[in-house]
Amino acid sequence: MIAHVIPLKRMPMKMAYFDYTIPDGMDIKIGQLVEIPFRSSTLLGCVSGTTNKSQHKGSLKPVARLLNETPFLSERSINLAIETARVYGVAPSVIITMMLPSLQKRALTNLELKPIIEKRGSSTKKVIRYMDEQSLEEKIKSGIKNNKKQILILAPTLSRLLEVRNYDFDAVSWESTMSVKSKREAWQKIRNGTPVIMGMRSAVFLPLYNLEKILIIDEEEQDHKSWDQAPRYRVHDIAERLGVDVTYFSRTPTFTTVHNTTKKNLSQIGKRKPTNITIADIAKERGSGNYDVVSSTLEAQIRKKVEDKQNVFLFINKKGFAQLLRCRDCGFIFSCVSCFLPYTLSDNKALCRHCKSAAEIPTKCHKCGGITLRYQGTGVQQIAHWAGKEFAHKANIIEWTADDEHEQLPTEKPIIIVGTTAAISNVQSKNIKLFGVVDADHILNIPEYDAAERGLALFVKLLTMAQKSEADFVVQTQAPNHVVFETLISGKLQPFIKTENSVRKQLRYPPYSKLMKIAMESQKAISTLQNLAETIKQNMKEIDVVAYPLLPETRGKNKRYALLCKLDSEKWWKQAQEITPLLKQGMKVDIDPNSLLS
Structure with a gap:
């Protein structure tokens, strides 16, 4: 038998997985972590599938060691990671790594993991406009009271997360300031089904196998968008693909979020305080x-x-x-x-x-x-x-x-x-x-x-x-x-x-499209992106493509250039996966960019 293994290190986008033989007596399952020989060293990898025959023509190396009999991730999580990687133009290893704690072999081996029983219920989207902090606190606390399944609460910034934590309810936090040990302990609780989890945008990738709903606080904030490093995702898009209820809380919900929510699922709570x-x-x-x-x-x-x-x-x-x-x-x-x-x-x-x-x-x-x-x-x-x-x-x-x-x-x-x-x-x-x-x-x-x-x-x-x-x-x-x-x-x-x-509909801006920016910085950026634009226009005629210079237009000897692709607002997830295989080295994908010009 052959195992498809995703090496847990940053790889080129097209290197999705590598094949390894499964030693006799080793019970390999999708989602397990294994130790694999990789070039002149060994790495940790995640099993993404098994097969009887490899497409690789050369000899294959065997899996060196199995870290834990119980899978760390579900097959559904692995498939979502692979899809998400294609959409945002990164290797699956990048997304898988975001789903896991720190990759310390001994600590990972000692984790106690429950068997995965993944359940998904309804998938409804709601928008609640709150007019005061007290009404938000009461709504969140009533939503998690006596809840037996998992609820994920996402805040845009650490300071906002701390404010919500002061609402005084029990929750496991997932945040960047935590120590490696604390994050590993929190991850184990989350993976094993702790009911309430709080974090910022990266927490949306955590293995939540009894998840019922996601609450996104201040959904209009740009900090819900990853803009400075790949994958450049918006937490809304990942949350809505998890097959659970998503509730957006905001004082000023974005037009796109309001437009994409049915009228019966729009509501307002609290009273507006008078102000001069x-x-x-x-x-x-x-x-x-x-x-x-x-x-x-x-x-x-x-x-x-x-x-x-x-x-x-x-x-x-x-x-x-x-x-x-x-x-x-x-x-x-x-x-x-x-x-x-x-x-x-x-x-x-x-x-x-x-x-x-x-x-x-x-x-x-x-x-x-x-x-x-x-x-x-x-x-x-x-x-x-x-x-x-x-x-x-x-x-x-x-x-x-x-x-x-x-x-x-x-x-x-x-x-x-x-x-x-x-x-x-x-x-x-x-x-x-x-x-x-x-x-x-x-x-x-x-x-x-x-x-x-x-x-x-x-x-x-x-x-x-x-x-x-x-x-x-x-x-x-x-x-x-x-x-x-x-x-x-x-x-x-x-x-x-x-x-x-009226303005966005006329110009086909969100929510009437999904914007995908492909940026490049090199001496040949202009010609390379213009060639890509022609390829997209010829093969995907329903996608509008505009090529334009970024600001500043140059950095040293390099030109800074970009394509703006207006994807279909319903089919964009699939369309993005058709575009990213065409990308050349040095191109950066940004879906729903915070800025079109920089």
């Missing part, structure tokens, strides 16, 4: 002669809070002082010589946020020699500079970006925190009484198809923080009638959903 929301019209301010970075409306609110010895948070999701330096005479933009992206002006330096290079800020235009240079695009440093001029004698001004660390903040005076998204999770405990969004238009106009949806989710997150601390909420914009602000004030999603639907 002010939309400051920047266009009117400019018309009356105020060209400052902060409107008179927001400035008056800040002044009042500082006078009352209260803290303020000003949100601006851009680092540095300004986003670019432009010549007013010829329009030339001072850019990085390597990436050709505009320099960000920060700390009296011109910095490239992509390649990290730096240059001196020029005093005249490199193109025409003109001396009339203008800063454009407001950043954290510019707002902090403004706040320092206005309030330094009455408040402490704190800049807070991903580059900053603040273990302890001064307390002798009120604080004005000027920060990016990196500051959001840290300001909740700072007793903020005013939340101000300085540049809402930048967030709503990023060149991505779901910019409005992202903006709404971000503003609602800030608004929720304001509601918790009974703070005022001010948003600066030049488009006060935008549907996002209408939704923010009313709390009703229907106008926003209607607007999104």
